Amino acid sequence: MLELRPMLSAIWRNKISALLIALQLALTLAIISNAAVIVGDRADKMKRPTGMAVDDIISLTFLAIPQDYDMSAAVTADMALLREMPGVMDAAPSNQLPLSGSGSASGYHTKPNEEIGGEGANQFQSDSHFINALGMKLVAGRNFTEADMHVVGPNDNYTPSIAIVTQQFADTMYPEGNALGKYFYGGGDDHPIEIVGIVERNLGSWVNWNNAGNVVVFPTLVVGNFKRYVIRAEPGQRDDVLKRVEDVLAERDPRRVFRIETMSHHKARSYAGDNTMVMVLSAVMGLLTFIVALGIIGLTFFWINQRRKQIGVRRALGATRTAISRYFLLENLIIAGTGIALGLAAAQIFNHMMVSSFKQPPLTLPVMLACALILLSVSIVAALVPALRAANISPATATRSV
Amino acid sequence: MFGYYISLALRSIRGTPILSALMIAAIAVGVGAAMTTLTLNHMMSQNPLDRKDSVLYAVQLDGWDPNEAYDSNNQMPWQLTYKDAQALLRSDIPTHQIAMHRTGFTVEKDNSDLRPFTADTRATTRDFFTLFDVPFIYGGTWNADADKSPVQQVVLSKETNDKLFDGENSVGKSISLNGEPFTVVGVIDHWNPVPKVYDLNNGPFNDSEELYIPFGLHRRFEMYSWGNTNGWKNDDSEGYEGFLQSENIWIQYWVQLDTAEQVEQYRDFLTGYIRQQKEQGRFERPLKFGLSHPSEWLVLNEALRDDNRVLGWLSLAFLLVCVVNAVALLLAKFLRKAPEAGVRRALGASRNAVFTQHLIESACIGITGGLFGILLAILGLQSVKHLAMGYIDQLAYMDWQMVLAAIGLAILASLLAGAYPAWRISRTNPSIYLKTQ
Structure with missing residues (x-):
């Protein structure tokens, strides 16, 4: 530790270079800790359970070509075919597809004839196979039966009388946890809808929605000239079923146009923005750390080269190799430590702007300290290579070049 | 002298290959990252x-x-609701006006x-085609009566006409939409505004429609x-019919008002319309309507998202x-060559000459870094395009403006980087170095 004074005066002689290294580290810490907090936030969002067997599900949308199309008969016939198909576990019609980014929602109330407020929920219209076809788990109450089903036109003035809802929606409406058998109402409506069943969860149509996870399912088949199906394959059979499904349906009735996708694809597309953020920011963090490390290596090499003679003299005067390496490592540590201390402050300022201007999550202390620690380790490792090389400078150097 | 400085710079760069490569890499990566996000933000x-x-305005009614x-x-x-759109269409104040929405048909x-x-x-x-300046290759738009009564005519996009008729003049020919016969009256040229400012509902970077009816x-x-479609x-x-007369909103409405007088008249017209509707028990909220230019419409609709701004700022940092x-x-590099600069100074080179020489060397490094940076940006855009899964396919390329900006940014970055070291070395006292030689 006796070296501290000469070390500081050596840094002072190279103050601009030292300052540049410290500045780089400070900016880097500010950037990567803010990037890290965004990456963490998005990763958590993407990790939310969907409540569905996403990997096994195929979604199908078709548009009938004839204007007057008997949709009800078509759905009955298609469902019979699909549910019998080898490799298919179950299938159900639906008005919309979960995780697809396209859906419909309404506000609901616990009392009749309410006009203001209400809890938004994503609504699906399907049948008794919906729960199984999506791989959801019924946690309370009962499934729909064939007797519950109603066939209605797209603009019929019809409100269903029963619904299956997600646990999340049930808890929002009835926080005491006794939602089963209770009623809810549309805005300004006095028609009661009874909660007959509760499923564990379903993330619904829109992953970015504030109310994602509020889902209600009605036992209704809306006829019209287009329809959607969800088809759940046996595990591992999805791609095989996907290849056959259009032929099977087109053979029964070719007068329609199909669009067939997997639910994994819908999910990936819905999260594409978040995934882009995670990947781009991770790349930025990695590259930045790498560049800073290269800068430290380059500059430490330069300093060592500049001081070859002095190192030789010190070695000749009896300093050990370890002492030489330690000197350069310590010198680097002082500069890096200063930079990182500055960086902690800069990170807070950056984050303040991110939160206030761009609605990004606030920076937490553990994330910031973890980033600081990583950056400090990287700078030590970067200085290690040149510092070890410096120890190899022979004492003879001192005598040779004078 | 300039040529000589460049040859000096090249020799110096070759003399310290590792240090030079590090600097080129640093500038290339920085320019690459910045240009990737700035290109996306520029396009968005x-x-x-x-x-x-x-002269164009998007119309909103509260x-x-x-x-x-x-x-x-x-x-x-x-x-807007369908019935409000129909009511506004009766005004003869705008030069052109359109009510519209996206839908879909099967085509045979x-x-x-x-x-x-x-x-x-x-x-x-x-008026869609006149209002937005959409060029026709063949034919033109339908007659005015087709907007009020059911006339089965269709305008094809260039791409659809290529697919159906191999790009030939298809005016007068017939295709089936939802199983019903439609006559082609026009074919427009390729037209795909980015962002899709005229209808931002399904995402601002979607493609234009394939058919117009x-x-x-x-x-x-x-x-x-x-x-x-939203309702309350x-x-x-x-x-x-009940749906058409309902308070559901699903129609986009645009007007072209060429003079300040027209704007004034149209404002009065909208105010009058809302007042009249209020008397009938509609429009119970405070009287409010919106007329936004396309530029304002894009900002209101947040075509450029916060995430993109964050990436833009981070990449600049x-x-x-x-x-x-x-x-x-x-x-580091220049100071190592300080003895050489000392000799040049002693032989009569001015401080300015030494400064220029070193600045040119920095610029050479910057331009090389910038060129690699453009390559990296192209790679970066490809990866982002891949990650975005089709949402930004139309955006992920560099136009000539952005290529120029990239080169400019690289030179600026390298001059900024080179200015201090070059100044520093031009100030060194030659005598010190002469002594040690």
Whole structure:
């Protein structure tokens, strides 16, 4: 530790270079800790359970070509075919597809004839196979039966009388946890809808929605000239079923146009923005750390080269190799430590702007300290290579070049 | 002298290959990252209707729920109800005006092996093409009566015409939409504004529609919007007619007002319309309407998202770190060559000459870094395009403006990086170095 004074005066002689290294580290810490907090936030969002067997599900949308199309008969016939198909576990019609980014929602109330407020929920219209076809788990109450089903036109003035809802929606409406058998109402409506069943969860149509996870399912088949199906394959059979499904349906009735996708694809597309953020920011963090490390290596090499003679003299005067390496490592540590201390402050300022201007999550202390620690380790490792090389400078150097 | 300095610079760069490579890499990575995000942000914040920005207006009316605003920012609804759109169409104040929405049809060509397909379709009044300056290759728009009564005519996009008729003049020919015969009256040239400013409902970077059909066909085909339909009122309307007369919003409305007088008159017209509707018990919210130029419309609709701004700023900060990095390395490199500079100074070179020489060396490093940076940006854009899964396919390329900007940014970065080290070395006292030689 006796070296501290000469070390500081050596840094002072190279103050601009030292300052540049410290500045780089400070900016880097500010950037990567803010990037890290965004990456963490998005990763958590993407990790939310969907409540569905996403990997096994195929979604199908078709548009009938004839204007007057008997949709009800078509759905009955298609469902019979699909549910019998080898490799298919179950299938159900639906008005919309979960995780697809396209859906419909309404506000609901616990009392009749309410006009203001209400809890938004994503609504699906399907049948008794919906729960199984999506791989959801019924946690309370009962499934729909064939007797519950109603066939209605797209603009019929019809409100269903029963619904299956997600646990999340049930808890929002009835926080005491006794939602089963209770009623809810549309805005300004006095028609009661009874909660007959509760499923564990379903993330619904829109992953970015504030109310994602509020889902209600009605036992209704809306006829019209287009329809959607969800088809759940046996595990591992999805791609095989996907290849056959259009032929099977087109053979029964070719007068329609199909669009067939997997639910994994819908999910990936819905999260594409978040995934882009995670990947781009991770790349930025990695590259930045790498560049800073290269800068430290380059500059430490330069300093060592500049001081070859002095190192030789010190070695000749009896300093050990370890002492030489330690000197350069310590010198680097002082500069890096200063930079990182500055960086902690800069990170807070950056984050303040991110939160206030761009609605990004606030920076937490553990994330910031973890980033600081990583950056400090990287700078030590970067200085290690040149510092070890410096120890190899022979004492003879001192005598040779004078 | 300039040529000599360049040859000196090249020799110096070759003399320290590792240090030079590090600096080039730092500038290349910084420019690459910055240009990737700046290109995306530049494309996202373009205004494709720039030329007519001052005369075009998106129309909003606040006929929403008296109890709650349309959204938490107290924004008016983005779209209009069908009946309000029909009422506005009766005004003769605007030079051109359009009511429209996106929908979809199945398409078949008779006596053809082509498989039926689904086409994105825009149901619109006939002025769409004049208002947005959409060029026709063949034919033109439909007659005015087609916007009021069901006339089965269609305008094809160039791409659809290529697919159905191999790009030949198809005016007068017939295709089947949802199984019903339609006559082709026009084919437009390739037209795909980015962002899709005229209808931002389904995402600002979607493609334009493949077919255009008259606005008079709603009842005939019971068309719904393939976009957003929002409602607030629980009325007892039945059937499709009930839907058309409901308070659901799903129609986009644009007007062209060429003079200040027209704007004034149109404002009075809208005020009068809302007042009159208030008397009938509609529009219970405070009297409010919106007329936004395309440029304002893009900002209101947040075509450029916060995430993109964050990436833009972060990548500029990234570039800053790379520049600081390059300053440190250049300083190291130049100081090592200080003896050479000392000799030049002693032989009579002015400080300015030494400064220029070293600045040129920095610029050479910067330009090389910039060129690699452009390559990296192209790679970066490809990866982002891949990650975005089709949302930004039209954006992820560099136009000549952005290539120039990239080169400019690289030179600027390298000059910024080189200025201090070059100045520093031009100030060194030659005598010190002469002594040690």
